[in-house]
Amino acid sequence: MPELAEVELARRIWEPGKGQEVIAVESHPETRVYRDTPAGKIQTHLTRKMMVDSRTHGKRLLFGFSDSLVNPSARDPVIYLEVHLGMSGRLFLADPYYCPDKHDHFVLRTKNLSFVYSDYRQFGRVYLHQQDHKPWETLPLEVLHAKFTLAYLRQLTTRRKGTSLKALLLDQSIFPGIGNWMADEICWRLFRFPGTPLQELDLAVIRRVSRQVCRGALRHVADKNSSRDGKRGFSPGSYVEQVPPSSWLFQHRWKAGGACPRCHSPLERCTIATRTTAWCPRCQPMT
DNA sequence: GGAGATGTTTCAAG
């Protein structure tokens, strides 16, 4: 499920944890999402820590925890929890006595809340990074970063002329955070069939429109955030119902009989770059 | 019961 904007939404859901002490961690003893991080390590490293930082990068979430309970003057994170939500992962808040269900991989308990990470398909990933590891420093530039210039994009794609537009947009080393629906949205706004090879396209326009879609998706998250209520906040699923507006392809691509919001032609579906792709045959003709 | 899913990694083939 989660792409750029939904990942930001998930970060905000856990934001009430900032400044709170983790008094206990309950983790599923053995689950695929831990990868090389033993469950016990998560318990050991996060118990009696305080969440002091949260950020996202593409589809990754990073929560920083300090030792400030031991050393009250220390506010810098000593350990980072990285979460990737995969296809079905979600973060949510629950009451402090929440009983985990079978797909909840871990629960961070604070005095007033439970912070739950759940993922029934287990395509997600969880990592712990020590303070000196600096996991963020080696990641590719985010699409909305000031240094995500045309020259930068040209440099990354010099050997990719034959790749399809959709495959390029889904490449996380080039467009971190863009997933299946955002890629379809960008292709639709470019009036281009998603299978069009890069050599037939204008990289400057791809850059401009991809930034436009990222900015738009995040803006809708901000709008939604301003109207949230209740300690549970909102779930990523609510994103689908609330935003983006019906003028986006997003709102029509999975509907039975879905039509292009621009020309009202019936949308078509096929598999491109191994992913189900929705496109408008009239606005995005095959060349 | 079968197919497909808002993702990533691995591996094989070109």
Place this chain on the structure above:
DNA sequence: GCTTGAAACATCTC
């Protein structure tokens, strides 16, 4: 050595 695409992962929904 590089790019590309298919398969695998686990479980739910339609």
